[in-house]
Amino acid sequence: xxxxxxxxxxxxxxxxxxxxxxxxxxxxxxxxxxxxxxxxxxxxxxxxxxxxxxxxxxxxxxxxxxxxxxxxxxxxxxxxxxxxxxxxxxxxxxxxxxxxxxxxxxxxxxxxxxxxxxxxxxxxxxxxxxxxxxxxxxxxxxxxxxxxxxxxxxxxxxxxxxxxxxxxxxxxxxxxxxxxxxxxxxxxxxxxxxxxxxxxxxxxxxxxxxxxxxxxxxxxxxxxxxxxxxxxxxxxxxxxxxxxxxxxxxxxxxxxxxxxxxxxxxxxxxxxxxxxxxxxxxxxxxxxxxxxxxxxxxxxxxxxxxxxxxxxxxxxxxxxxxxxxxxxxxxxxxxxxxxxxxxxxxxxxxxxxxxxxxxxxxxxxxxxxx
Amino acid sequence: xxxxxxxxxxxxxxxxxxxxxxxxxxxxxxxxxxxxxxxxxxxxxxxxxxxxxxxxxxxxxxxxxxxxxxxxxxxxxxxxxxxxxxxxxxxxxxxxxxxxxxxxxxxxxxxxxxxxxxxxxxxxxxxxxxxxxxxxxxxxxxxxxxxxxxxxxxxxxxxxxxxxxxxxxxxxxxxxxxxxxxxxxxxxxxxxxxxxxxxxxxxxxxxxxxxxxxxxxxxxxxxxxxxxxxxxxxxxxxxxxxxxxxxxxxxxxxxxxxxxxxxxxxxxxxxxxxxxxxxxxxxxxxxxxxxxxxxxxxxxxxxxxxxxxxxxxxxxxxxxxxxxxxxxxxxxxxxxxxxxxxxxxxxxxxxxxxxxxxxxxxxxxxxxxx
Numbered sequence: 235x236x237x238x239x240x241x242x243x244x245x246x247x248x249x250x251x252x253x254x255x256x257x258x259x260x261x262x263x264x265x266x267x268x269x270x271x272x273x274x275x276x277x278x279x280x281x282x283x284x285x286x287x288x289x290x291x292x293x294x295x296x297x298x299x300x301x302x303x304x305x306x307x308x309x310x311x312x313x314x315x316x317x318x319x320x321x322x323x324x325x326x327x328x329x330x331x332x333x334x335x336x337x338x339x340x341x342x343x344x345x346x347x348x349x350x351x352x353x354x355x356x357x358x359x360x361x362x363x364x365x366x367x368x369x370x371x372x373x374x375x376x377x378x379x380x381x382x383x384x385x386x387x388x389x390x391x392x393x394x395x396x397x398x399x400x401x402x403x404x405x406x407x408x409x410x411x412x413x414x415x416x417x418x419x420x421x422x423x424x425x426x427x428x429x430x431x432x433x434x435x436x437x438x439x440x441x442x443x444x445x446x447x448x449x450x451x452x453x454x455x456x457x458x459x460x461x462x463x464x465x466x467x468x469x470x471x472x473x474x475x476x477x478x479x480x481x482x483x484x485x486x487x488x489x490x491x492x493x494x495x496x497x498x499x500x501x502x503x504x505x506x507x508x509x510x511x512x513x514x515x516x517x518x519x520x521x522x523x524x525x526x527x528x529x530x531x532x533x534x535x536x537x538x539x540x541x542x543x544x545x546x547x548x549x550x551x552x553x554x555x556x557x558x559x560x561x562x563x564x565x566x567x568x569x570x571x572x573x574x575x576x577x578x579x580x581x582x583x584x585x586x587x588x589x590x591x592x593x594x595x596x597x598x599x600x601x602x603x604x
Numbered sequence: 605x606x607x608x609x610x611x612x613x614x615x616x617x618x619x620x621x622x623x624x625x626x627x628x629x630x631x632x633x634x635x636x637x638x639x640x641x642x643x644x645x646x647x648x649x650x651x652x653x654x655x656x657x658x659x660x661x662x663x664x665x666x667x668x669x670x671x672x673x674x675x676x677x678x679x680x681x682x683x684x685x686x687x688x689x690x691x692x693x694x695x696x697x698x699x700x701x702x703x704x705x706x707x708x709x710x711x712x713x714x715x716x717x718x719x720x721x722x723x724x725x726x727x728x729x730x731x732x733x734x735x736x737x738x739x740x741x742x743x744x745x746x747x748x749x750x751x752x753x754x755x756x757x758x759x760x761x762x763x764x765x766x767x768x769x770x771x772x773x774x775x776x777x778x779x780x781x782x783x784x785x786x787x788x789x790x791x792x793x794x795x796x797x798x799x800x801x802x803x804x805x806x807x808x809x810x811x812x813x814x815x816x817x818x819x820x821x822x823x824x825x826x827x828x829x830x831x832x833x834x835x836x837x838x839x840x841x842x843x844x845x846x847x848x849x850x851x852x853x854x855x856x857x858x859x860x861x862x863x864x865x866x867x868x869x870x871x872x873x874x875x876x877x878x879x880x881x882x883x884x885x886x887x888x889x890x891x892x893x894x895x896x897x898x899x900x901x902x903x904x905x906x907x908x909x910x911x912x913x914x915x916x917x918x919x920x921x922x923x924x925x926x927x928x929x930x931x932x933x934x935x936x937x938x939x940x941x942x943x944x945x946x947x948x949x950x951x952x953x954x955x956x957x958x959x960x961x962x963x964x965x966x967x968x969x970x971x972x973x974x
Contacts, residue, residue: 353816359967367963370902371939373814408807415801415811420818423793425877426854430847431785432880437778441785442884444743446723448790448825450888455818457878457970460871467870471862477800478859482852484796489848492841500837501830507795508827510802514812518820532740538918540927541911548908557910557940558928569741570927593737597729600827 236393237262240297240323242290242312244268244277247328247354248303249361250368251397252282257366259396267293277361294320299390301350302327306465310338317343324386326350330462331413331469332377332406339379348390349377349406351413352399370398377406407473414473421455421463422478428456512600526555526599527580529572531592543570546586552579573599606763607632610667610693612660612682614638614647617698617724618673619731620738621767622652627736629766637663647731664690669760671720672697676835680708687713694756696720700832701783701839702747702776709749718760719747719776721783722769740768747776777843784843791825791833792848798826882970896925896969897950899942901962913940916956922949943969 239261241248248266255261266283267290268274274286287293290312294300297320304312306329316325317340325347329335332349339347352374374394378387387403394401404412431441431449467474491499515523533539547554556573574580580596587594609631611618618636625631636653637660638644644656657663660682664670667690674682676699686695687710695717699705702719709717722744744764748757757773764771774782801811801819837844861869885893903909917924926943944950950966957964 363965363967365963365965367902368965370963404809405807408809411806412809412811412814415804415806416815416819419800420797420822422855422858423797424818424822425874426851426858427790427793428877428880428884429873430789430850430854432876432883434785436781436785437775439774439778439782440883441782442880443887444782445786445884445888448794449786450884451821451824452790452794453881453884454821457874457881460874460878463874464867464870467862468865468867471865475859475862478855478862480800481796482855482859484800485792485848485852488792488796489845489852492837492845492848495838495841497834497838500834503799504795504827504830504833506802507798508830510798510812511823511827513802513810514798514815514820514823517813518815532737538915540914540924541918544910544914545908548911553906554910556928558926593735593740595733595735595738597733 235260235262235396236298236389238265238297238299239263240265240267240294240300240320241283241303242267242293242300243303243305244270244273244282244286244361245303246359246361246363247352247368248301249277249280249282249364250354250366251301251303251328252277252361253280253364253366254369254397255393256281256284258398259393261393265293265297273361277364280361280364282361282364290315291319294323296320297323299323299393300325302329306331306335306469309335313339313343322346324348324390326376326390328352329469330466332375332409333473334469336377336379336406344379344381345383346386347379348382348387349375349379349409350390351375351377351409352394367398369394372399374399374401375409376401376403377409378403410470411473411477414470414477418467418470418474419477419481421458422467422474423481424453424456428453508600515599523600524598525575525577527574527577527596528599529574529580529583529587529594529596531570531572531587531594533570533592540570542590543587543592546590547572547574547583550582550586552583552586605630605632605766606668606759608635608667608669609633610635610637610664610670610690611653611673612637612663612670613673613675614640614643614652614656614731615673616729616731616733617722617738618671619647619650619652619734620724620736621671621673621698622647622731623650623734623736624739624767625763626651626654628768629763631763635663635667643731647734650731650734652731652734660685661689664693666690667693669693669763670695672699676701676705676839679705683709683713683717692716694718694760696746696760698722699839700836702745702779703843704839706747706749706776714749714751715753716756717749718752718757719745719749719779720760721745721747721779722764737768739764742769744769744771745779746771746773747779748773780840781843781847784840784847788837788840788844789847789851791828792837792844793851794823794826798823878970885969893970894968895945895947897944897947897966898969899944899950899953899957899964899966901940901942901957901964903940903962910940912960913957913962916960917942917944917953920952920956922953922956 252264264283266277266286300323391401512523558571584594622634634653636656670693761771882893928941954964954966
């Protein structure tokens with residue numbers, strides 16, 4: 235295992251990486267660097283690192299692996315500094331976009347460099363909130379260069395797997411185009427949707443006070459941290475712009491069909507969407523999508539109500555694949571949606587919930603007409 | 605209360621309305637009509653109605669209220685037939701779009717007609733799945749005409765409130781423009797997103813196998829029942845096309861800013877989005893959005909795991925405002941996200957979950973950088 239790991243940048247990600255490396259991967263010694271003394275102190279207090287320093291050269295001296303957890307815009311500068319330091323170390327980063335970073339790697343670092351991007355869930359900030367579990371179950375993209383020495387990729391891969399992540403090697407440009415479609419485009423659309431609805435006044439009605447489940451689901455990521463997302467959008471601007479132009483073209487087609495009253499086109503288009511969504515569900519659930527049922531139940535808004543529901547289902551060995559609460563108000567309560575596998579499980583769930591005095595409904599996910 | 609109610613069209617909605625009217629609103633007698641004998645039988649078996657008939661004139665004879673639950677494309681035909689029947693009855697419908705229906709109401713029915721649209725959640729099909737609870741907590745839009753007699757609106761309003769719904773009177777055109785923004789636009793974008801990602805192959809990678817939470821949230825309604833949604837899109841084509849053109853214009857602006865590397869524009873735009881999302885959260889939760897915290901916890905994929913979590917929180921009187929499970933795989937488990945009100949509740953939840961052996965994270969929703 236790695237004897238000496240240096241983490242450059244001790245925010246939530248860097249701090250969590252340190253914790254996980256110490257607790258889960260048996261790394262000998264974790265050294266932390268950050269230009270901010272407050273970050274160094276937080277990382278030490280939280281136990282993310284064995285030692286800290288505000289001197290980059292001292293931090294990376296003797297390191298086998300250096301992980302750059304600094305903001306993506308600062309990476310080229312840090313890489314230039316590293317050119318004359320830690321001559322044996324493997325260097326990787328965790329930036330959300332990869333082409334720019336990879337292109338900025340100085341030639342003599344290239345055999346030792348591997349780009350990286352962990353798809354870690356929610357982020358809070360600062361090493362004081364660090365968690366060893368942050369990378370559990372997360373895809374961790376790795377973008378080795380043509381010059382990268384294979385043994386370095388293998389060792390990094392092993393470390394990440396030990397942290398609980400799933401390393402996936404991918405070309406940097408492919409990564410950025412993939413993320414443009416799967417992450418950056420959804421973020422742009424979420425922002426566009428919220429701003430359009432938020433700015434509209436329809437005869438005095440504020441659309442935002444009349445939104446339903448589909449709107450809510452689609453705008454959960456709207457307004458996310460501008461400091462992070464402006465950098466991501468701009469750093470991936472070429473791939474993202476291309477994806478947005480494609481969206482424009484498809485939208486123009488749908489608009490033409492709509493204005494022409496072309497029911498056939500619209501039906502084929504929705505059918506195409508349905509087929510692709512089925513494929514996405516298959517990839518997500520390891521279940522045949524036909525087997526997935528949505529169980530809907532109305533519940534009062536009070537503590538403990540979920541316990542009764544989930545206990546009853548757990549006791550009956552009904553596995554909940556997915557679970558959502560659509561909250562109404564304290565007076566009205568809300569609606570719980572459970573995803574379960576198989577018609578039998580769905581019917582059993584409805585029966586159990588009925589027996590608890592809740593009115594429940596079940597329907598196949600794929601026939602869902604919401 | 606209403607002595608005689610006739611429901612025209614005995615699918616899930618018509619059937620549920622009958623059940624709710626009988627069980628909750630004390631309606632004297634509920635009569636059901638449907639051209640399909642199978643639907644009549646299902647409605648009788650399920651107890652949705654007191655009697656059924658395949659003869660429209662007989663069904664509506666003597667009715668105080670006739671509710672049209674037929675598909676929106678059939679409503680003009682049914683309204684034409686009703687012109688010479690049930691001279692005293694109030695007539696309403698439950699179609700998802702309102703301008704078209706309202707325009708098709710024959711002059712002599714207009715003083716007795718009120719358009720309607722219940723925003724009921726998930727739909728399964730057929731009266732055999734009818735549930736009295738379907739309308740509980742649902743907004744039920746009512747679009748009276750200029751000619752509608754006020755007492756009829758008042759009586760219908762009372763009936764719907766007795767069913768558990770919240771009636772909201774609104775102009776038909778305003779309703780359609782509102783729904784175009786809050787419902788139809790999200791549906792179009794969800795379909796566009798899934799089709800674009802589904803059709804793309806990025807150097808051999810299928811984006812749909814690499815999607816994360818934001819993509820999943822945004823495409824939950826993609827591919828929904830084409831038979832219903834083609835009609836909705838086309839029936840509301842004018843308002844929807846106008847909303848889609850506005851989306852095109854905003855997107856073009858963002859694209860220009862992106863290509864120009866205009867960080868200031870993008871930051872202001874995301875900031876605007878953040879402000880509107882805050883307003884939407886206020887409307888949704890009756891909580892100051894600053895008070896909402898997201899608690900994230902990684903859990904194994906096995907029955908009963910939710911019971912432990914929700915029981916512990918319930919016992920500690922921590923109210924769960926919202927609840928989502930992001931499922932990974934049977935091997936990896938998944939991530940549960942709980943929304944709770946207040947920093948204290950969030951911290952208590954993290955402490956409790958830690959005590960149960962789960963690693964939990966908490967962060968304010970508004971600072972959410974996912």
